[in-house]
Amino acid sequence: MSEDLGTPVLDNHLHLDPEHGRGMAAVDDFARLGGTHLIVVNKPSWHLGPIPTDAEDFRPAFEATIDAVREASDRLRGRAWPVLGVHPGLVSRLVDDEGYEPEAARDLMRDGLAVAAEYVAEGRALGLKSGRPHYDVSEAVWEASNAVMRRAFEHGAELDCAVQLHTEASEDLSGIAEWAADAGMDPSRVVKHYASGRLAGPTPSVMSEKDWLSTAAERGEPFLMETDFVDDPEKPGMVLGPKTVPRRVRWLLEEGHEAAVRTAHVETPRAVYGIDTEATLADRASEQA
Template sequence: MDIEETPVLDNHLHLDPVNGRNVEAVEEFAEHGGTHLLVLNKPSWHLTEAAADESTFREVFDLTVGAVEGATEILPGRAWPVLGVHPALVSRLVEDGHTPEEARDIMQTGLDVAAEYVSDGPALAIKSGRPHYDVDDAVWEASNEVMRHGFELAADGDFAIQLHTESGEDFAEVARWAEERGLDRTQVVKHYSGGRLVGPTKSVLADKDELEIAIEEDEPFLMETDYIDDPDRPGAVLGPKTVPRRVRWLLEANHDDAVRTAHVETPEAVYGIDTEATLTGRDGNED
């Protein structure tokens, strides 16, 4: 199989319609063989300001939905928004004078709004998590409460949730929290994952070594770049052409099954999307 015969999905990429490359990044992804994107809204303070109310969350989400509509016009497949609240917002809010409990409530409101965007149609899933850096106990507990609220929303709405968390391989407790709230752990996706993970579904950063580990583990996985679309940090974390390049590399190494796992089977199992049915041929016609 060659890359023209398979969907190629980047599971976690940011577009910045205010300050970034936006459409140019999507064009680069498509030119190298990419077909589908899950586009995460950037932290609110990168687009407007640190969100402290519902209207700011809506403004950020609407900007991302618009960017996704532009991306879909370019891609041979399509893009979907994944909307939510970056866990670092808790620190911004506390620095601005809010208590951890007040910050928790604001962030849970943001997740409520994100869930509304999923139930009303434009978004596919939501995003939550907890800080990947050291925080005090009150902030940590507030962050876990926000994340657990996200699990409740995802369970109620029957959709997936992506997580931004600290690094590590054992997130069995987090998966249990989701299941206690009625959400299947397969619908919990740890973004920026390595090739080995216990608990949620792993979204593996498109690093060759980590992908090889993921293949050895022989479990469902997704692939991502976590492209940030920041003109001051071009190519961070990985550039938009990286996932297509890694798919070519995998196919050259006869890892066709792994490519199908990451770009067809796992997206369908986690999000309920059909990357084959939503793929048009490179000539613009439905396959």
């Protein structure tokens, strides 16, 4: 029997790999503790196949994610949505391991983003994923990565969709928010994945550690919650397990942070993604009645 926390409960960034990882067992754990909605981000393309050499090589990871989302939605009281794109770490795989020049790596990654954008345009994905390395790279690789990210903002503006970012740790990414605005995007629809409780610029998707969540709740600004569960059998529970978000929601409610829970699980998802977590819960309930 699934616990009902009296609110939608959304994990804004996790991965599912039914073929190699826990897959739907992780979804069941999330749902059993009171989780209702998931944003499922495709695993890096090289985790689900060879390192891409052309745009079509990105499709298997995208299709696998969409299939996992469909299956997950059948097991949730709410539903799941896919966010698709190109992991910024691919640039290092291409340059360091495959011998690409940074400019050629940039072009291939932009091609992958264009494929992901097709899925958004068709209504098969909710948003895009991009970013830049969180580790030291050469100036040429850094410039190439920033060019890929800026292309993601161009797609986001054209498609009127959110863009999730994997970037270096920072509490001030206002420069990135300005790039999004320059491309025609609302910067609040740019989401910094793996954020702490305080961030200038994009909307923070806060890793569900209690101290970071306390900071986010006390600030009173828009935020989301996530685990970045990687669903890798060699790394069980990494980064946080699928039960974490519902457990942290229960804790926030016990601490008197009802407004923050509503912010993270109803208001911010609506503002960033255009999704209504309350309505999807009600719709599913009526379907099952």
